[in-house]
Amino acid sequence: MAETFGITRKGEKASLYLLENRQGMQAYVTDFGATLVRLLVPDRQGNLRDVVLGYDTAEGYEKGSGYFGATVGRVANRIGGGSFSLNGRIYELTPNDNGKHTLHGGRDFFGQRLWQVESADSQKIVFVISSPDGDQGFPGSVEMKVTYTLNDEGELKIHYHGVPDQDTPLNFTNHSYFNLNGHSAGDVLEQTVVLEADGYTRADGELIPTGEILPVEGTPMDFRQEKAIGRDIGESYEALVLAGGYDHNYVLNGAGMRRAAKMCSAESGICMEVYTDLPGIQFYTGNFVDHEEGKDKAVYEKHQGACFETQYYPDALHHENFPSPVVKAGETYETVTVYRFSANS
Ligand code: GLA
Numbered sequence: 001m002a003e004t005f006g007i008t009r010k011g012e013k014a015s016l017y018l019l020e021n022r023q024g025m026q027a028y029v030t031d032f033g034a035t036l037v038r039l040l041v042p043d044r045q046g047n048l049r050d051v052v053l054g055y056d057t058a059e060g061y062e063k064g065s066g067y068f069g070a071t072v073g074r075v076a077n078r079i080g081g082g083s084f085s086l087n088g089r090i091y092e093l094t095p096n097d098n099g100k101h102t103l104h105g106g107r108d109f110f111g112q113r114l115w116q117v118e119s120a121d122s123q124k125i126v127f128v129i130s131s132p133d134g135d136q137g138f139p140g141s142v143e144m145k146v147t148y149t150l151n152d153e154g155e156l157k158i159h160y161h162g163v164p165d166q167d168t169p170l171n172f173t174n175h176s177y178f179n180l181n182g183h184s185a186g187d188v189l190e191q192t193v194v195l196e197a198d199g200y201t202r203a204d205g206e207l208i209p210t211g212e213i214l215p216v217e218g219t220p221m222d223f224r225q226e227k228a229i230g231r232d233i234g235e236s237y238e239a240l241v242l243a244g245g246y247d248h249n250y251v252l253n254g255a256g257m258r259r260a261a262k263m264c265s266a267e268s269g270i271c272m273e274v275y276t277d278l279p280g281i282q283f284y285t286g287n288f289v290d291h292e293e294g295k296d297k298a299v300y301e302k303h304q305g306a307c308f309e310t311q312y313y314p315d316a317l318h319h320e321n322f323p324s325p326v327v328k329a330g331e332t333y334e335t336v337t338v339y340r341f342s343a344n345s
Contacts, residue, residue, distance in 0.1 A: 002120075005030045005037075006057035012114045014058035017125050019150040024048065025341065027150045032058040033111035034127040034146045036069035036176050038295070039156065041341045044269030049185075051270065051341075053177040053286075053305045054295050062112065066289055066300075067175035070111025071146050072104045074131065074138050075325065076173040077249070077282060077314035080208040082106070084317040086139065086326065087167055093137040098206050104175075105136050111175070115146070124149045133166070140166030140329065155340045162333045170333040171312045171325040177286055177305025178272060178339075180265035184298035188285070188306050189230025194262040195223035195283055197250035201313050201322075205242050211319045213251055214239075221248065226262070229285060229306060245287040245303065249280045249313050257336065261308050269345070275338040276310035279323045283308060310337045 002015040014032035026048070028038040037055075040048040054068045055061050061068070079102040082095040094106025104111075115127040126147045133141045142164040149157040160172045179188050200221055202212040216222040220232030221239060233245050240246070252260050260281050261274040274281070284307040292300040312325035327333040 005032060006059050008032060008058050008114060009062055014114060017117070017120055019123055019125065019148060021123060021150045021154070022152040023154050025150060025154065027148065027156055029125060029148050030058065031115045031117055031127060032061055033113065034071040034115045034129075035061060035111060036148070036174065039176075041270055042343055044343045044345055049180075049182040049268055049270065050295070051178055051180050051182065051272070053179065053183045053300055056295050060294070064292065066177070066286070066292060067104060067111055068177060068294070070109070070175045071172060072175050072309075073110045073144065073170065073172040074105050074136060075102070075169050075171045076104055076309060076311050077171070078103050078208055080315045080318055084169075086169075089139075091137050091139060101206060101208060107136055110172075118145070123151065138168050140164040140168040142168070142170065144172065146172070153340070154342055155338050157336060157338045160333070160335050163331065164327055164329060164333070166329050167326055169317055169325040170327050172335070173309045173311045174337065175307055175309060177289075177307050178263060179305045180263060180270040180272060181268050183295060183305070187301065187303040189233065189303055190228055190267075191263060191265045191306070192226045192228050193223050193283070193306065194226050195250050195281065196253050196258070196260055197281070198224070198253055199251040200239070201249045201251060201280070202239070203242065203248065203314070207243060207247060207314070209249070209313065209315045209319060209322075211321060223283075226264070229303075233285065243287060245285040247282070247284045247287055249282050249311070251313070252276070252279055252281060255279075260310065263306060263308070269343045271342050271344065273340045274308045274310070275340065277335055278310045278312065278337075280311050280313045281308055282311055282314070310335075
C-alpha cells in the first residue's frame with residue numbers, strides 16, 4: 001500500500017507504492033514521475049540489494065539532475081536543434097541541452113509531474129497522465145499509461161500505452177541507473193554487459209546522431225560478447241572520447257520482443273537481462289553523475305550506475321533512415337520493456 005513520499009513544489013502529495021513477488025523482490029515506485037525508486041533483488045546469499053540509484057523523497061527527484069528511475073517523454077533522448085517538422089508544420093521544443101537541442105522531452109519533464117494511480121495491487125500498478133495538445137511543444141493530446149508489473153518470474157515489466165488524437169512522435173523510456181552490487185556500492189566498471197547489437201548510431205560532440213550506423217566489430221563499442229564495462233571505456237576511440245564513456249544508441253539486432261542486453265555482477269551474483277520490442281537502446285554509463293546525494297545518504301559518483309534506455313533512435317525525427325517514432329492520429333502506441341533478474345549460486 002501507499003506511504004507518503006513528500007510534498008512537491010506545487011504542494012501536491014506524492015506517494016510511494018510497493019510491489020512484491022514470490023522471489024522476495026520488491027519494487028518501490030512513486031506517482032511523482034511514475035518513477036522507479038527502489039528495486040530490491042536477492043543476491044547469491046539471498047540478501048536483498050537495492051540495485052537502482054535514486055532519492056529518498058519527491059523533493060530529491062525535483063532537485064536531482066540525472067533522471068534517476070524516471071519515466072521520460074514525450075520523446076526520450078535528443079532532438080537536434082530543438083525543433084522538427086511534421087505534416088508541413090514546424091514544432092518548436094525546449095532548447096534544454098547545450099542551449100539548442102531538446103533532451104528527454106524538454107520543459108515540464110514527465111518525471112517531474114504527479115501521475116494519477118488508475119489501479120494498484122501487490123504486483124501491478126497503473127499510472128496515468130493526460131498530456132494536452134502542445135505539451136512540451138508536441139502536437140496532439142494523449143493520455144499516457146505506464147504500468148509496472150513485478151511478476152513471479154523475477155521480471156519487472158514496464159508497459160507504455162497511449163492513443164494520440166493527432167500524428168505525433170512518442171518515445172517513452174525509463175531512465176533507471178542499475179548497479180548490481182547495490183546503489184551505494186561504488187562504480188559499475190567491473191560489472192559485465194552484453195548488448196545484442198552489431199551497430200550503433202554515430203553521434204557528434206553534442207551527441208546528436210550524424211545519421212550513420214557504424215559497426216561495433218573490432219571497436220571498443222562491441223559488447224556482443226560479455227565484457228566488463230570498464231575494460232575499454234578509457235580508450236581513445238572517437239565515440240568514447242566525445243561522450244566521456246558510453247552514452248550511445250545501440251542498433252538492436254532483430255525485431256519484436258527480444259533480449260537487448262544483459263548485465264552481471266560477479267560480486268553479488270546478480271544478473272539482469274533487458275528485453276524490449278523497440279529498435280534501440282541507449283547504453284549510458286553515468287558519465288555526468290558527479291557527487292550526487294542519493295538514497296540512504298549515499299553519494300553517487302561518475303559510473304556508479306548504467307542505464308539501458310530502450311527507445312527509438314535519438315534524433316530519429318531528422319533521419320529518414322531511422323525507424324520513425326511518429327504515431328498516427330488514433331493509432332495505438334504500445335511498447336514493453338522487461339528487466340529480468342536472477343542470482344547465480
Ligand atoms: C541520457 C543521455 C545522457 C545524459 C543522461 C542524463 O542518458 O544520453 O547524455 O543526458 O540522459 O544525465
